[in-house]
Amino acid sequence: MDLVQLQRQLVDYRTSLYHEGFLDEQFTQLQSLQDENNPDFVVEVVSLFFEDSERLLNELSKALEQQVIDFKRMDAQVHQLKGSSSSIGAHRVQKLCIVFRNYCEAQNVEGCLKCLQQVKHEYGIIKTKLESMFQLEQQILNAGGSIPV
């Protein structure tokens, strides 16, 4: 009974993530790529994303603190971030990256700073959400259940 509840909780949680726009189709696709040959595919990819994103965010923060800001480089980095976020379906982060790139192109320091904050914020949220989702899944698996589609 507990298991069923957990499963339902997971489904509900995941649905809410989609509904609130944190995740999009891409994440579903990602899940569909996971099978018995590759059981931890999603977690693996998402962890990669976390690592990569944190590195990029750090670099961006540093870049903005510089006297002379290398907007071109920043643009490339934001592009990277946008790419990886869209790869895992982190919808909100991806959207923000688009805005961010526009500021980079316009060489708007103010905008860039604001965007960086927002991206960091969104990244934090998605990271927490995904981690808690994985935890839920782990619980279900530990309880011997299967993860509902």
Add this chain to the structure above:
Amino acid sequence: MGLKLQQSYHHSVTVKVNEQMGTKRGYTFIQANRAWLPKFLLLWVMVMAFLSTWIYKKMDADNKVRRKEVLSTMCDQRARMLQDQFSVSVNHVHALAILVSTFHYYKDPSAIDQETFAEYTARTAFERPLLSGVAYAERVVHSEREKFERQHGWTIKTMKREPSPIRDEYAPVIFSQETVSYIESLDMMSGEEDRENILRARATGKAVLTSPFRLLGSHHLGVVLTFPVYKSKLPPSPTEQERIEATAGYLGGAFDVESLVENLLGQLAGNQAILVNVYDITNSSDHLIMYGHQNQDGDLALLHESKLDFGDPFRKHQMICRYHQKAPTSWTALTTAFLFFVICLLVGYILYGAAIHIVKVEDDFHEMEELKVRAEAADVAKSQFLATVSHEIRTPMNGILGMLALLLDTDLSSTQRDYAQTAQVCGKALITLINEVLDRAKIEAGKLELETVPFDLRSILDDVLSLFSEKSRNKGVELAVFVSDKVPEMVMGDPGRFRQIITNLVGNSVKFTERGHIFVKVHLAENPKPMEDPKAETCLNGGSDEDALVSGARQFKTLSGYEAADERNSWDSFKHLVADEELRYDASVKMKAADEASQSVTLMVSVEDTGIGIPLIAQDRVFMPFMQADSSTSRNYGGTGIGLSITKCLVELMGGHISFISRPQVGSTFSFTTVFGRCKRASFSDTKKPNAEDLPSGFRGLKAVVVDGKPVRAAVTRYHLKRLGMLVEFANSVKIAASACGKNGSSCGSKTQPDIVLVEKDSWLSGEDGGLSLRTLDRQQNGHVFKSPKMILLATNITNAELEKARAAGFADTTIMKPLRASMVAACLQQVLGTGKKRQPGRGMLNGSSVLGSLLCGKKILVVDDNMVNRRVAAGALKKFGAAVECAESGKAALKLLQLPHSFDACFMDIQMPEMDGYVYHIFNIGQLTI
């Protein structure tokens, strides 16, 4: 490319024209000599003119000959008669001479005196009609003159009535006929003519004639005949001297030749036509005329001379005859010749006209042929132009579509996205149209070549159905396919084109059908006739009371119960087909072996719908390109109307023909036949083609019961299940199924225990107690058997409420949405029975995921991306399809990996990577890669 195309086209046209010229060489004789025709005509006319002249001449000559003959006969006749009469007279004179000698000289005294002589001669004058008179002159020598004069009492006078001068001898007339009494006592020897005559006569002893002269009395031309009278009998063959010695006197007579001839001619016919002249020709240089006018008139051209023999060898006479008039123009000859000429002229002209006509017709014919060639060339050019243009449009169009797709991937505002999506939809529609036009043009240009590869017909039909499943489901139209068991599993042909045909037909049906069903049926065209035994049913319930199931509205025994245009597809005939296959299965094994010996198989495919149908007036132009039933059709349903014409072309290319039966508001059934090659079993079992879908074999031997009130639909369901190797039975309703199962269960034989029960939604809903019996069924099974059959609901479309109800009723296992496809059914069954792999991930039943799973099997792929996450995702996705993936994070690294020789089959690369430009070039340069 375009230039090359044009060149080759130009070349082909020239070749065609050359060929045409080649056939032109086969001119007829007339055509070859056309320039000579007028000359021929002229020659003909000349020859004919010559001929007719010749005919005229010939006829005229004949006429002349005849005329001449007539003249000569007439002339000879006259001459003979004249001669005869003359000799008769001469003979009389001769007789008279003998008379005188007898009675004057031999009698003494003389018995004749002037009186007697005159009387006698007068009375015998009728004997001598030609002689005007006769007289006798005695020979008196000068010594006897005096005695003579005394004796007669007159003196001898000359012709001029003067006393005669002294001569050697005299010949005074002593006796004379009264008509010439005026010459009595005249000395005949005083006249030159007479003297000569007398001398000649007594020398020869024959009658002699003078040359013609004017007679004393009548002044007519005449001759004098003189006969010698001898005193004594002459010795036989006396000499001249003896004759002269013996001469006693001379008998003379004057011939009035003129009246003689006149008389004679008067007696003969035709004397008017000819002109007769008689001449004395003794002196050959000077002809003396005896009769006729000296001045020559009449027809001088033609004359006939006839010799006359008056008994005087010294004198020669002849008769010359002439026609009075010139020869009349020969009208017969003239007319004949003229008519002949005219007829020949006409014949010549007719022949000439005919020849001219033939020449003209042949010219026209050649001209037409040339025009035809040109028209065909133009047609080919048109098609080629269309093909080229379509092709040239397609290339940039693909660019546009690609760019639109890229554009849609970027961040767009909703309005922009809407615009871009509209553009993409329009572009796709355009490219579909262009592809169709290209197809048609290709077919028309004869450039479309069909490939011959082995393919699985059933899986292609399934694919096409899956294409339209969404649409048909939304419309609530039932879409089904049925392939006869006799159709070989693999056939040789062009799967792409076959798919195109089916897609076109089904697409049309889906477009025009709002209710009812669309049913694709494939069977062998040379199917044996339906079984005679109609009871050969495989339904559990005999299948005769379907109508009872649905009370009220009349039901047709078609797939969905709607009326179809072509009755042949209704259950009544369809069941024979099915039953036939069932019953004859064993027998057909042998037949199959025989069938396989033949190289090809002819299939009959029909696509039946219950749509709006085709209006009767439009039915005959359905297959014309760009024709739709009427213009409102395209407004309501869209489309260009090119699909069916392409379909027809394709069907004909595949060696079949297409036809249709349609009734407005009832539906249409398109049927076509097509010829495929048989595929050797061995050849396809070891080389599985990728289009041959693998159906899982885990269901072999399973038993299923199909609960469906509509036999056709049940047959379709069974067809799909049979493909999975399952044994299928029919039940008309849930109740029957339940009872059947129950019976089986209680009799605990359980070898016919069904593993699966498939229930059609209609059957389930129509039965009031559906749910109940189902549960009964369930329970019964639970009570007796270890494993309960799985319950599966079949539905075309289902509402959520119905779904809930179904769940409640016991269809917990699953619901299969129509249209049925073997692979989809297999997937569902896998899910239900828990056999085989895990559930298919993703939304819905991914058709052919197993195919995809092996799609990239064994391929080695390089993924180049600088984004770690992206790289991982791409690698994951490709691995999912069985590929071996290697990653590179930069172009440089990729280039290193791609140093030849490398083993990659493909390379995926993010072209927006920084520091890319140079590498892209290099990587592209390496080639042999799908990028």
